[in-house]
């Protein structure tokens with residue numbers, strides 16, 4: 001998509017705050033080269049700067065004070081990230097130095113870049129589509145190897161390619177329908193609707209459904225799952241958190257009601273990021289702080305992808321346990337028997353009958369016994385439900401998912417219309433709706449406010 005002509009020049013620090021070997025200031029726009037000529041004093045006799053070549057020198061203030069020794073590069077558009085002329089100044093990685101350099105760049109006429117503005121220019125300049133731009137954010141934010149892999153594949157056009165082939169199929173079907181609209185009285189049966197229904201199913205509906213099925217897996221690989229440890233006070237929730245983390249993160253005491261706030265930490269089970277949440281023990285109480293903690297616990301519980309419902313096996317299954325279980329059992333959950341070091345196996349088997357046919361997972365959080373098995377059970381629960389595949393090549397995000405759902409709904413209407421032999425112009429309407437939604441995914445018709453929202457999620461300098 002060709003954007004409006006941009007005339008201003010933007011600049012920002014592109015490296016993260018803090019101390020580093022190198023810090024980079026990135027400048028993009030028609031003023032980039034004049035700015036470099038004004039601020040950068042090359043070592044030696046360089047009068048002009050070749051594109052994509054590093055030069056050594058200094059940046060100086062107008063009064064001639066040297067701010068830092070730098071490497072500077074001018075890159076002529078469109079062979080750049082933004083497709084505009086770009087200059088980068090590589091200075092020492094001191095935040096103060098970078099700020100003073102940036103102040104000079106601004107004084108010379110550039111303005112501060114907004115978050116994601118460089119990438120937005122790459123998109124508006126037509127170098128990347130919206131799915132690739134989004135992949136850049138995903139890559140910057142990825143916290144797992146799987147997340148990085150997905151982001152790189154999307155950046156290379158995996159999702160774009162799939163969307164485009166679905167769109168191509170739609171355009172083909174639309175063309176046939178439009179011929180039927182233009183020649184309604186033609187003797188030849190132009191609209192072979194059975195053939196079109198098959199084509200729609202195989203080349204449009206099927207691939208959309210497949211993409212949708214990948215979306216949930218992608219969310220888990222990118223963001224991980226929320227696993228909440230819940231149960232009465234003192235059953236050993238915090239001990240379990242510590243056991244799984246292999247460190248003494250949460251306070252553990254024999255006093256019921258020790259944990260007041262929720263505590264969240266991340267572990268990885270077979271590469272799946274798991275946000276473990278320890279909660280306040282839920283019980284009747286008359287303490288305000290505890291009350292607030294329990295409220296939080298209930299909220300976390302409601303949001304959980306999986307609940308570990310913990311029971312103190314040395315005490316047995318109490319009325320309180322059962323009451324609490326009522327509010328958990330509708331969700332994806334595992335019943336976990338803790339403190340099995342205090343119970344003999346016959347008693348344990350008897351206790352387990354309460355939950356038949358469910359099989360509780362026996363552990364001792366304090367002795368760190370049974371935790372490997374518990375992790376396997378957690379993984380199975382999450383992976384099986386989400387059909388997690390090791391080699392996921394592409395995964396639509398929440399925005400794509402909403403659009404795909406809308407497109408799918410339009411296609412379903414179209415399928416019904418076909419079987420009811422609706423007039424061709426009606427068929428065309430649904431197909432056009434579906435086609436336009438898909439164009440939103442790649443950014444062909446995406447409204448400005450949606451674009452703004454997407455790019456505002458970037459950090460400044462990207």
Ligand SMILES: Nc1nc2c(ncn2[C@@H]2O[C@H](COP(=O)(O)OP(=O)(O)OP(=O)(O)O)[C@@H](O)[C@H]2O)c(=O)[nH]1
Nearest residue numbers: 233234235236237238239257258259281364365366
């Ligand atoms: N014998 C034995 N004791 C345990 C085990 N797990 C926890 N405990 C003990 O049970 C008591 C309570 O443990 P916590 O981990 O604080 O229990 P909690 O569920 O977080 O309690 P609240 O935060 O008060 O809701 C402590 O004294 C722990 O040492 C276990 O596997 N075996």
Ligand SMILES: [Mg+2]
Nearest residue numbers: 237238258259
């Ligand atoms: Mg606790």
